[in-house]
Amino acid sequence: MSVIEIKNIKKSFQGKEILHGINLSVDKGDVIAIIGPSGSGKTTLLRCMNFLEKADEGxxxxENEKFELDKIKNKQIGHIRQRTGFVFQNYNLFLNKTALENVTEGLIIGRKMHKDEAKKIAFDALERVGLKDRADYKPSQLSGGQQQRVAIARAIATNPDIIYFDEPTSALDPELIGEVLEVMKKLAEEGMTMLVVTHEMSFAKNVSNKVVFMEQGYVVKESSSKDFFENPEDERIKTFIANIGR
Ligand SMILES: Nc1ncnc2c1ncn2[C@@H]1O[C@H](COP(=O)(O)OP(=O)(O)OP(=O)(O)O)[C@@H](O)[C@H]1O
Ligand SMILES: [Mg+2]
Structure with missing residues (x-):
């Protein structure tokens, strides 16, 4: 069953087309790695899918409801957003709030949940990312890896149908990347549906079940991870894998 499907997403900036008609289907439990060179449109695609950018077409x-992206209404966007999570490269945490408050905020404000219930859910979420003992810490008192795990806790606390990640480890020092990837791997094993823009080929190879390769605003290849890494017939993909693996 597909959780989300997009057809023919197009997006231009200042008259220049950046996404040339992207199609993608995400099934329940899929962990899809979106990879490709810098500037190929990966972030723009995720931002269009989460309505941080307005797609021109598509x-x-x-969940079986169809929306035309150039005409979608704020109320419909709100409804879809309630069912999706987003993890950014730079965590986007509230700096003046504790880890716990960062997680409860969306539950209390966005979902009108009672404070006590929100706290309970937030503690559970922090526990799942291994940070229950850091609940009272502010972002400045946490490492980058810990901050990103708080951001992941915030995303899972709402029990979303899908989580989008945009290069969740690329702002981290190398020694902190592993702990975040471990948490993502665990989520994947628990069956979370995830769409992950990443440069981490180990994640694409070992955790994701599908790979989408983008170049210059097109999906050049979409395949199982196994197939992608074992049979990269396309020269451009071979070169990409060889270069990024250094
Ligand atoms: N707000 C914007 N205004 C103008 N051009 C933009 C804007 N956002 C993105 N672009 C352009 O769109 C293209 C795709 O950018 P995007 O950030 O989606 O690439 P990316 O694949 O995520 O790259 P990276 O791997 O470096 O993160 C680039 O040429 C970029 O300059
Ligand atoms: Mg990007």
């Missing part, structure tokens, strides 16, 4: 089918 269709989204979210």
């Amino acid at each position: 269709i989204m089918i979210f």
Whole structure:
């Protein structure tokens, strides 16, 4: 069953087309790695899918409901956003709030949840990312890896149908990347549906079940991870894998 499907997403900036008609279908439990060279449109695609950018054209089918992206209404966006999580490269935490408050905020404000219930859910979420003992710490008192894990806790606390990640480890010092990838791997094993823009080929190879390769605003290849890494017939993909693996 597909959680989300997009058809023919197009997006231009200042008259220049950046996404040339992207199609993608994400099934329940899929962990899809979106990879490709810098500037190929990966972030723009995720931002269009989460309505941080408005697509110029295209269709989204979210849980069997179909939306035309150039005409979608704020109320519909709100409804879809309630069912999706987003983890950014730079964590986007509230700096003046504790880890716990960062997680409860969206539950209390966005979902009108009672404070005590929100706290309970937030503690559970922090526990799942290994940070229950850091609940009272502010972002400045946490390492980058810990901050990103708080951001992941915030995303899972809402029990989303899918989580989008945009290069969740690329702002981290190398020694902190592993702990974040471990948490993502665990989520994947628990069956979370995830769409992950990443440069971590180990994640694409070992955790994701599908790979989408983008170049210059097109999806050049979409395949199982196994196939992608074992049979990269395309020269451009061979070169990409060889270069990024250094
Ligand atoms: N707000 C914007 N205004 C103008 N151009 C933009 C804007 N956002 C992105 N672009 C352009 O769109 C293209 C795709 O950018 P995007 O950030 O989606 O690439 P990316 O694949 O995520 O790259 P990276 O791997 O470096 O993160 C680039 O040429 C970029 O300059
Ligand atoms: Mg990007």
